[in-house]
Amino acid sequence: MWQHAVVVIVAVVCFASFCYADAPKVADDGRMGWWREARFGLFIHWGVYAVPAGRYDGKEVRGISEWIMTRANIPRDEYEKYAKDFNPTEFDADEWVQLAKDAGMKYLVITSKHHDGFTMFDSPATEWDIIDATPFDRDPLMELSEACAKRGIRFCTYYSIMDWHHRSQLPNKLNKAGRPVWNPTKIKPEEKQAYIAYMKAQLEPLVRDYKTHVLWFDGEWTPWWTEADGKAMYEWLRSLNDDLLINNRVGRGRKGMEGLTKEGDHVGDFGTPEQQIPKTGLPGVDWESCMTMNKSWGYKVDDHQWKSTTQLIRNLIDTASKGGNYLLNVGPDAKGRIPQASVDRLRAMGEWLKVNGEAIYGTQAGPIQPEWGRSTRKGKTVYLHVFDWPGDGELVVAGLGGVTKSARLLAKPGQPLPVVSDEAGMVTITLPKEAHDPHATVVAVELE
Ligand code: GLC
Numbered sequence: 001m002w003q004h005a006v007v008v009i010v011a012v013v014c015f016a017s018f019c020y021a022d023a024p025k026v027a028d029d030g031r032m033g034w035w036r037e038a039r040f041g042l043f044i045h046w047g048v049y050a051v052p053a054g055r056y057d058g059k060e061v062r063g064i065s066e067w068i069m070t071r072a073n074i075p076r077d078e079y080e081k082y083a084k085d086f087n088p089t090e091f092d093a094d095e096w097v098q099l100a101k102d103a104g105m106k107y108l109v110i111t112s113k114h115h116d117g118f119t120m121f122d123s124p125a126t127e128w129d130i131i132d133a134t135p136f137d138r139d140p141l142m143e144l145s146e147a148c149a150k151r152g153i154r155f156c157t158y159y160s161i162m163d164w165h166h167r168s169q170l171p172n173k174l175n176k177a178g179r180p181v182w183n184p185t186k187i188k189p190e191e192k193q194a195y196i197a198y199m200k201a202q203l204e205p206l207v208r209d210y211k212t213h214v215l216w217f218d219g220e221w222t223p224w225w226t227e228a229d230g231k232a233m234y235e236w237l238r239s240l241n242d243d244l245l246i247n248n249r250v251g252r253g254r255k256g257m258e259g260l261t262k263e264g265d266h267v268g269d270f271g272t273p274e275q276q277i278p279k280t281g282l283p284g285v286d287w288e289s290c291m292t293m294n295k296s297w298g299y300k301v302d303d304h305q306w307k308s309t310t311q312l313i314r315n316l317i318d319t320a321s322k323g324g325n326y327l328l329n330v331g332p333d334a335k336g337r338i339p340q341a342s343v344d345r346l347r348a349m350g351e352w353l354k355v356n357g358e359a360i361y362g363t364q365a366g367p368i369q370p371e372w373g374r375s376t377r378k379g380k381t382v383y384l385h386v387f388d389w390p391g392d393g394e395l396v397v398a399g400l401g402g403v404t405k406s407a408r409l410l411a412k413p414g415q416p417l418p419v420v421s422d423e424a425g426m427v428t429i430t431l432p433k434e435a436h437d438p439h440a441t442v443v444a445v446e447l448e
Pocket of ligand 1: 045064066067218219274290297
């Protein structure tokens with residue numbers, strides 16, 4: 001019964017796999033090489049919004065905490081006061097980067113400026129930055145960049161195009177109480193060029209001095225930002241450093257899955273599905289799913305809805321099995337501490353990757369996506385990530401795309417598993433009675 005179900009599922013899934021098995025065409029391997037290998041990165045949303053931590057007037061504000069300025073309709077001068085209480089004396093760049101490394105992550109993307117315009121590095125272009133506006137007299141982005149270089153983690157930066165604080169931009173409207181609704185901003189047309197010059201004055205040091213490997217744009221849906229603006233920005237950044245990678249949100253309204261589908265008809269190097277893993281990947285392009293561990297990106301004191309470690313590991317596998325990267329977020333608090341719930345989950349993911357990393361890093365979309373798990377592929381090895389252990393200990397697979405030579409558990413490399421193949425390409429692998437790993441047990445299958 002179980003085996004019949006597998007045949008049907010495998011057939012359906014093999015058909016589906018045609019959609020995402022083709023390798024990305026958009027950018028050449030040279031620039032994208034490290035990023036395609038990496039598969040797993042750390043997103044960090046950190047800014048003055050960590051001070052209110054999702055509360056206003058003593059009450060929880062609905063939604064993601066880094067949006068509090070618009071969700072609670074806070075005027076600029078009032079919002080600025082949070083900066084006086086932003087003094088993250090417990091921030092330790094080495095500790096954060098080591099945590100990312102222990103989690104098995106290969107790169108880190110931190111908010112250099114979110115929608116509130118607050119700049120997390122020492123920017124000569126503004127006083128609305130961590131050095132001038134807060135009691136903290138350190139530059140966390142420089143410290144992180146240096147700590148990353150020491151530990152072989154790629155340092156990358158997020159940057160919001162929309163800016164709720166910059167004088168060039170106005171609130172969308174005032175609410176009934178006469179307070180600002182900031183999203184999406186309106187721009188004073190005569191100040192748009194000055195604002196683009198301001199962005200460049202902020203971005204240039206990120207590329208030159210902070211050595212960012214990726215510029216990860218956001219806030220591109222604000223109506224005054226055009227596709228032509230995005231293309232010009234993309235070209236200008238590549239002229240500063242031709243190896244720089246730039247996400248698709250540099251172009252207009254490219255958030256998530258759309259865009260980037262045809263060569264020449266895109267701006268940006270990779271797609272950025274948010275809080276989701278597209279069912280068939282993004283055909284023919286590079287992509288990265290970004291996701292929170294709880295609900296909010298920024299630190300939110302009332303958000304306790306944590307995903308389980310098993311869910312997070314399976315999300316990483318699911319993403320890799322469809323040819324994408326997984327960018328997993330943490331929201332440090334106003335003291336500079338990453339929440340313990342995040343630390344625990346990252347450490348557990350690192351433990352899993354220590355044993356099973358071979359099935360994630362440098363892999364491509366797998367040939368099959370069965371109901372009991374997922375698959376990834378590297379050369380002549382197919383990795384079967386088993387989520388639901390077969391009750392009878394027999395794993396029946398078809399559609400691996402070659403003749404099976406041998407199979408082994410990554411957790412027990414020295415012990416080959418019995419394999420029987422029939423002429424129709426159906427392979428039966430005899431597994432131990434119990435799953436080795438409650439999150440996912442990986443069977444590596446060598447093809448001839
Ligand atoms: C969104 C949100 C934002 C978050 C981002 C992460 O566009 O506006 O707060 O930074 O997505 O992908």
